[in-house]
Amino acid sequence: MVPRSAALTICAKDLRQELRTRESFTSAFFFALLVQVVFSFAFDFQSLGLGFEEVGAGVVWITLTFSSILSLQNSFLIEREKNCLAALALCPCDPSAVFLGKLLANFLFVLAVQAPILPISALFFGYDLSGVLPGLCLVVTVNAAGFSALGTLFSAVSVRTRRSELLLPLLLLPAATPVVIWGVKATRLCLAGRALGAYGTLVALSACFGAVFIVAGILLFDYVLEE
Amino acid sequence: MGAKANRLDEALQVAETALLPLVAVLMTASLFCVFRVVPDEVTMGAVQRIFYFHVPSAWVAFLGFFVVFAASILYLATRRLLWDTVAHAAAELGVLFCAIVLVTGPIWARPVWGTWWTWEARLTTTLVLELVFVAYLVLRTQAESRLQAARLAAVMGIVGFLDVPLIYFSVKIWRGHHPIVFKSSGGEGLEPVMLKTFMLCMLTFTVLFLLLLALRIRVGLLDESLAELREREPSAGA
Amino acid sequence: MSRRPLLSAQDLEFGFGPRRVLKRLSLDLRQGEALALFGPNGSGKTTLLRVLATLLRPSGGEVFLEGVPLSRKSDRPRVLRRIGFLSHQTMLYERLTGRENLLFYARMYGVAQPDLRCTELFEAVELNGREDDPVAEYSRGMQQRLALARALVHDPELLLLDEPFSGLDPRATRHLGTLLADLAGRGKTILFTSHDLETGLGAAHRIAILSGGSLAYDAPREGLSLEVLTRTYSALAGRVA
Numbered sequence: 001m002v003p004r005s006a007a008l009t010i011c012a013k014d015l016r017q018e019l020r021t022r023e024s025f026t027s028a029f030f031f032a033l034l035v036q037v038v039f040s041f042a043f044d045f046q047s048l049g050l051g052f053e054e055v056g057a058g059v060v061w062i063t064l065t066f067s068s069i070l071s072l073q074n075s076f077l078i079e080r081e082k083n084c085l086a087a088l089a090l091c092p093c094d095p096s097a098v099f100l101g102k103l104l105a106n107f108l109f110v111l112a113v114q115a116p117i118l119p120i121s122a123l124f125f126g127y128d129l130s131g132v133l134p135g136l137c138l139v140v141t142v143n144a145a146g147f148s149a150l151g152t153l154f155s156a157v158s159v160r161t162r163r164s165e166l167l168l169p170l171l172l173l174p175a176a177t178p179v180v181i182w183g184v185k186a187t188r189l190c191l192a193g194r195a196l197g198a199y200g201t202l203v204a205l206s207a208c209f210g211a212v213f214i215v216a217g218i219l220l221f222d223y224v225l226e227e
Numbered sequence: 228m229g230a231k232a233n234r235l236d237e238a239l240q241v242a243e244t245a246l247l248p249l250v251a252v253l254m255t256a257s258l259f260c261v262f263r264v265v266p267d268e269v270t271m272g273a274v275q276r277i278f279y280f281h282v283p284s285a286w287v288a289f290l291g292f293f294v295v296f297a298a299s300i301l302y303l304a305t306r307r308l309l310w311d312t313v314a315h316a317a318a319e320l321g322v323l324f325c326a327i328v329l330v331t332g333p334i335w336a337r338p339v340w341g342t343w344w345t346w347e348a349r350l351t352t353t354l355v356l357e358l359v360f361v362a363y364l365v366l367r368t369q370a371e372s373r374l375q376a377a378r379l380a381a382v383m384g385i386v387g388f389l390d391v392p393l394i395y396f397s398v399k400i401w402r403g404h405h406p407i408v409f410k411s412s413g414g415e416g417l418e419p420v421m422l423k424t425f426m427l428c429m430l431t432f433t434v435l436f437l438l439l440l441a442l443r444i445r446v447g448l449l450d451e452s453l454a455e456l457r458e459r460e461p462s463a464g465a
Numbered sequence: 466m467s468r469r470p471l472l473s474a475q476d477l478e479f480g481f482g483p484r485r486v487l488k489r490l491s492l493d494l495r496q497g498e499a500l501a502l503f504g505p506n507g508s509g510k511t512t513l514l515r516v517l518a519t520l521l522r523p524s525g526g527e528v529f530l531e532g533v534p535l536s537r538k539s540d541r542p543r544v545l546r547r548i549g550f551l552s553h554q555t556m557l558y559e560r561l562t563g564r565e566n567l568l569f570y571a572r573m574y575g576v577a578q579p580d581l582r583c584t585e586l587f588e589a590v591e592l593n594g595r596e597d598d599p600v601a602e603y604s605r606g607m608q609q610r611l612a613l614a615r616a617l618v619h620d621p622e623l624l625l626l627d628e629p630f631s632g633l634d635p636r637a638t639r640h641l642g643t644l645l646a647d648l649a650g651r652g653k654t655i656l657f658t659s660h661d662l663e664t665g666l667g668a669a670h671r672i673a674i675l676s677g678g679s680l681a682y683d684a685p686r687e688g689l690s691l692e693v694l695t696r697t698y699s700a701l702a703g704r705v706a
Contacts (some may be wrong), residue, residue, distance in 0.1 A: 009572045016562050078558070086520055087556035091573040092542035153386065159381050161369040161587070169385065170365060173389050174358035178397035187403070202400075210395055216389060220382045222538075224304055227375075227520050306522075373482045451483075458483035 006093035024071040032067035039149025052127035057187035072151040076159035099221035105146040135190040143183035146210035246438040253431040260424040282431035284327040291321030299384030311377035316443035325357040478525030488678030499655040501665035504675035505702040510658040549621035555612040559601040574619035586614040606637035626657035
């Protein structure tokens, strides 16, 4: 079977499941909201006189990082139930198709959560996103892709181990450092109203990061899917 | 133990017997040079001598992680558990020497900059790498079986190492292109006796790494033999 | 029937760490044969099935599907298309409906006209009428039937079924027995494991007992009474590896 069709079939299956139950989205969305609220209490930006331009980048990326972990974890937990992972290993498609299908679904879930969260974040700070929206969307999309690639791979690695919920963030967060750093920096420049040229290199670097780990995932997923 | 395993064990013992005196000699020479031969550095004073242990430790940590990478690939290609044992040993040493870097760094930083920690590019990179490879070791302990641990750790070993240059690069960008402190201070790179001492320490630490690696691999192989024996005769031994 | 066996396992070795489960196990299955494999808990029946299904790599030996070694990665897709596997766990997505599950697998296997195939299968396993209910609402017997449909969706030649009768009530057991007999009649090759000697005896052409990591007993079903089988089994199952 052509890997692309198998990947799309898997992605469609995940989307269908999610639409039916909305469990990934709901937990990730509310967790993201909670992170925002806790941050506001912890740092009291208003009294410090800090606006979205200064701290927004950090808030966006901390929110994305931690809330995405929930949906990334769920991605393979639903396969572990009833041993559907073995069923996927038995399908005659390339194992990389499973990786790509899962990656695509995870990427869409991350974006689905960020889509409402970003305006809400801006709202909490009284910031108007309209000017920077295209740039911000680009930065978030590219970095979310890299983060999802790594996250999908690590989620599959950790799902069969004990304490898999602990292992995923432990593995993912340090390894995702480049995406967080480049994402934050690019977001800060974008929110400060700078033109694309100012942070274009950073976006390109994030894209490279994504490409490296998508390729790594494609090559290594066979070994991850094995029992 | 099988015949093959015996030969390997013997080879490792030979390596250890050869390396141990070499390490002893080199280490003595290094310590002598660092504390007796090399003059005090111009701006930083005596504490700068830590540099002779700090940088070689970082080099050894990197070497360790490279061995993890290579051994991981070899394991996935050949499925010989020996490579997994090598990767495990190298990862432990990498984590150990990374920890040494993270301890000697602050010891150096405190008198020089008045602060224990600084988010300087190389130190931060080392911290992130330490976290990546500690997670690697935790993964091994949480796997359900030896084979699963070997396979998953091999994947993580490869991915982790691929991440190293990306992490380094990103942290460097984060911190701006600040020159690394010991380069900017005086003629360190130029003073011949300092350079020679530095190279001696690099050599010493590399040989130390090889010795520790051989020892740790042998311990790992013995562990496996013990497990096999226990399986065959559950009543024997504690 | 061709001379060369459809499935040939040679000197299989498998261990979980130092504990060896399969020791020099060899097994040949001819096209159209139905083999019932018995063995006590922990004898390695599930492990063997998983090795034969390519889910586990043996540490020694090789399995051939009509001459093609299972270990060869390039041939993996072709091999997988010819094998249907039923495990202890249903391998079904509980939040999706029966039809959505079966359609998913039909598409993953590249089945032509997946909708039609699914309808056929739902009828064959007597689940028509319930296909649009979420699998979470199915009874154990229904889930087992759907799992079997999943194993059959791509019309494989070789069926590896791990304790297909477990957890089924007498009616469901009879139904499954009929289904297997029907499949065997149509030339499918079946290897199933079971704890139920009587049911296994009824559904198979050939009986084998796994003990001590390899086949301790292997005989055709004809002329074998339940009594003899029970005695043989008790004798062998007590053997320590």
